[in-house]
Amino acid sequence: MEKDKITTTDNTQISAAKDNFYKEAFKTFFKIGASTLNGRHTQLQIIQEEIVEKRKWIPQEEFTDIVAIAQSCPGIFTVNISLLIGFKLRKTPGAICTCLGTVLPSFLIILAITLFFHQFMDVPWIAAIFRGVRPAVVALIAVPTFMLAKESHITLSNCWIPIITALLIWLLGVNPVFVIIAAAIGGYLYGKFIKPTE
Amino acid sequence: MIYLELFYTFFIIGLFGFGGDNSMLSLIQTETVQNHHWLSSADFTNIVAVSQMTPAPVGISSATYCGYTAVHNAGMNGMMAVLGSVTATIAIILPSFIIMLLICRMFFKYMNTSITQSIIAGLRPVVVGLLAAATLLLCNVDNFSQPSINPWQFFISLFIFLATFIGTMWMKINPIRMILYAAFAGLILLY
Numbered sequence: 001m002e003k004d005k006i007t008t009t010d011n012t013q014i015s016a017a018k019d020n021f022y023k024e025a026f027k028t029f030f031k032i033g034a035s036t037l038n039g040r041h042t043q044l045q046i047i048q049e050e051i052v053e054k055r056k057w058i059p060q061e062e063f064t065d066i067v068a069i070a071q072s073c074p075g076i077f078t079v080n081i082s083l084l085i086g087f088k089l090r091k092t093p094g095a096i097c098t099c100l101g102t103v104l105p106s107f108l109i110i111l112a113i114t115l116f117f118h119q120f121m122d123v124p125w126i127a128a129i130f131r132g133v134r135p136a137v138v139a140l141i142a143v144p145t146f147m148l149a150k151e152s153h154i155t156l157s158n159c160w161i162p163i164i165t166a167l168l169i170w171l172l173g174v175n176p177v178f179v180i181i182a183a184a185i186g187g188y189l190y191g192k193f194i195k196p197t198e
Numbered sequence: 199m200i201y202l203e204l205f206y207t208f209f210i211i212g213l214f215g216f217g218g219d220n221s222m223l224s225l226i227q228t229e230t231v232q233n234h235h236w237l238s239s240a241d242f243t244n245i246v247a248v249s250q251m252t253p254a255p256v257g258i259s260s261a262t263y264c265g266y267t268a269v270h271n272a273g274m275n276g277m278m279a280v281l282g283s284v285t286a287t288i289a290i291i292l293p294s295f296i297i298m299l300l301i302c303r304m305f306f307k308y309m310n311t312s313i314t315q316s317i318i319a320g321l322r323p324v325v326v327g328l329l330a331a332a333t334l335l336l337c338n339v340d341n342f343s344q345p346s347i348n349p350w351q352f353f354i355s356l357f358i359f360l361a362t363f364i365g366t367m368w369m370k371i372n373p374i375r376m377i378l379y380a381a382f383a384g385l386i387l388l389y
Binding site for chain 1: 210212213214215216217218219220222223224225228229232233240243244246247248249250252253254255257258259262263266267276280283287290291293294295297298299301302312313315316317318319320321322323324325326327328329330331332333334335336337340341342351354355356358359360361362363366367373376377379380381382383384385387388389
C-alpha cells in the first residue's frame, strides 16, 4: 500500500509518505523488539506477520532469503533481520531506524533492571528465587544444544567437532574466537580441496 | 580506558557471535567472566535468566548490564555508567550493521557461492560445540552449590535442572512457565 502511494502521488506527498514510513517502521520494530518471546520461531513468526503479511513491506520469497542470511551471519538474530529489512527498504537511514526500534525496548528494560539489580539481590527472598532459577536456566541452555545437534545433522562421523570444541573451551579455557576462526578456515579448505575430489 | 575496553570486547563478541543468541553465550561468558571479571558466574546466569523472561536477547542484555557494572565498579557515577551501557550495546550491534551493509551493497550474490557455503558448513558443527561449552561452563558451584558445602541446595538444584530439562525437552512446557516453577521452588525450598 505504501509503495502504491509513492508511485501515484506528487512530490510533496512522497516526502510525507517517507516521513510516515520512518515513524511506522520504528513503531513496528519497536513492537517486535518489545514482544519477541524466546525461541527463534516465535520471534520469526511475529516478524513475518508484521512485515510480510500485515504491512507487505517485503515479499515472502525475499523474506525467506533474509532469514537465511541473518541466520548464517554473526550477531544477534533479530538485530540482523531488522538491519537487512531496513537496508532493503530505505538504505542506511532505514536500517538505523529499524535497528533502533528493535534494540531500544530490550536496552531500556535491562537498564531499568540493572539499576536496581544489586539492591534486589540483597533481599534474601529474591536471592532465593534466583538460586532456584539458575539451575533451570542451565537446563534451558542444555536443551537447545541437543535440538541444534539434531538440526545440524551431527552424526557419529562428525560428532568429534562439537565435542572437541566444547572441551577446548570448557576445560582448556580456549577463547571461542579462535575456535570459530579455525572452523571457518577448516570449512573453506574442506570445501576447496576435499569435496571436489570426492 | 574502561570505555575502549568495553567497546573492543563487545565488538569482538558481535563480530564472532555465530549461530544465534544461545551460541553467543560461551563467547560472552569467556570474555566478561573469565577474561575481564566484569561479572561473577552467578551474575552471568542471573542475566541469562532475566533475558529468558524479558524480550531482550542475551547479547543485548549482557552488553547493557556489563557496560553499566564495569563503569560503576571503576568508581564512576550513574550517568557515566549508563554511558557504558550505551557503549557496549552499540559495540555489539556495530559488526552486524557493517556486515549487513556490505551484504546489501555488494555481497548479496556471493552468499550462495560454494566458498561461503563451505565456510558456513564448517561453522555449523562448531556452533553445537559452542552451545555445549556454554552449558558446561554454567554447570559450576555458583549455580548448583556443592554436596560438601550445601548438600540441600545442591540436590534441589540438581532436581530443578533435571525437571526443567525433561519438561522443556520432552513435555514441551513453555520455558517461561518452567522458570516461574523454578522461581517458586527456590522461594519455598532455598529461602
